[in-house]
Amino acid sequence: MANPERKPLLLDFEKPLSELEARIHQIRELAExxxxxxxxxxxxxxxxxxxxxxxxxxxxxPSQRLQLARHPRRPSTLDYIQAISDEWMELHGDRGGCDDPALVGGVARLGGRPVLMLGHQKGRDTKDNIARNFGQASPGGYRKAMRLMEHANRFGMPILTFIDTPGAWAGVEAEELGQGEAIAYNLREMFRLDVPIVCTVIGEGGSGGALGIGVGDRLLMFEHAVYTVATPEACAAILWRDSSKAPQAAAALKITAWDLKNLGILDTILPEPIGGAHADPLKAASILKDALLQNLEELTNLTGQQRRELRYQKFRRIGVFTEISA
Incomplete structure (x- = not known):
């Protein structure tokens, strides 16, 4: 978790609040x-x-929520895993020569129950972000995730995924190694798994990089997280050739938890501490843990066949539209 003693990084819309708190501190010192x-x-x-x-x-x-989702001190996958799990053992490698640090996973105990936890991992500072490729997973990362999920399915362990990426790595080498195939394979294979799968958007859920570990029985999302087909900056550059119109694109893309809940894509919105998850990481972790335990209790009462059917129907309903004749 982030060190609470460090001076918080201020976003533009937080400045009036910061100025008021500084004024209170100044008055208190003068009075003393x-x-x-x-x-x-x-x-x-x-x-x-x-x-x-x-x-x-x-x-x-929406653009301000995006800033919160990208906050450098927002809790990461490993922060949440360490806060909510009783035990945790990270597993490495895709058995094909790659161990992508941008996508981490391993076995853990949650409420005394063995589970598999995996998710995108961003860095805390520039050096760490470079090492983690800013949370942008490579083909090997998605193949590692699938290997771990197959392991969990074999041993009957529920799967918990944590989504926090601007998108899959889009470099030339990623394309050479089959980025599209790796994500498509995960999409197909996650539908056939028997065990419960609960996916949570903890920060920024971007494009196919998010979907590569995003097929589940339940989709949870923190209230200041975002989930989108493309970053608003990329959307603005494509549509208007002007990335400065990213706020306009963010509103049009319907990226917030409330938008996705209304569209029927999201199952549960997780409330955050006032000020965002980074303002009180332990409270955010407690909220996440309670939600995961509740969903796992509901899903484990179903058979594997029932879960697969519900999973299939859940995604079939997404994007349904009605044509109105002239």
């Missing part, structure tokens, strides 16, 4: 130096700070 009782004024300002925080984070635009 001059031995003046201003407790009532400070209390009023603190109440206003709470109200302002709620106002800001309850009315974020």
């Amino acid at each position: 130096d001059q031995d003046v009782d201003v407790s009532e004024q400070i209390r009023q300002l603190e109440v206003r700070a709470v109200q302002l925080r709620e106002e800001i984070f309850s009315s974020l635009s």
Whole structure:
């Protein structure tokens, strides 16, 4: 988890709140130096700070939610795994010569139950991000994920995936190694697995890179996470040849949890601590753990055949439209 003592990175829309909190701190210090009782004024300002925080984070635009989803101190896959699991053992390699650090996975215990946990892993700083390829998995990463999921299916362990990537790695080498085939193979094979599969968008869910581990019985999503067919910047560059129109693209793409819930793609929206998951990572992890345990309890009451059928029908319903004759 992020170190709570480090000074938080401010986003543009957080600056009014930061200025108010700095003012409260300044008044408190001056009152202590001059031995003046201003407790009532400070209390009023603190109440206003709470109200302002709620106002800001309850009315974020899609582009502002995208900023939160990309926050460098937002909890990552490994942060959540370490916070919610009783035991955790990372497994490596795709048995084909690759061990992609941008996609991690392993066996764990959740509430005393053996499970497989895997997900995209971004870095915490520039050096770490370069090592993790900014969470953009290679073909070997998706093949490693599929190997681990087949292992879980063989031993009857539920699969929990955590989605947090701007997209699959789009380099020339990735294409040479079969990026499209690796993701397509995962899409097909995840439909046939017997064990429960719960997928959670914890940050940025982008394109086929997200879908490569995103076929499940349930799709959960943190309220400030995003899930999209392409990044708003890429969409704006394609449609208008102007990446500065990314906020407009973000609104049109329907990338927020509320949009996806209304479209029937998302099953559950997970509330975040006020200020985002990075403001209180342990509370966010507790919310995630409770949701995962609840969904696993419901899904384990079904047979493998029932889960496969429900999974199939879930995705068949996505994108259904009605034609209106003239």
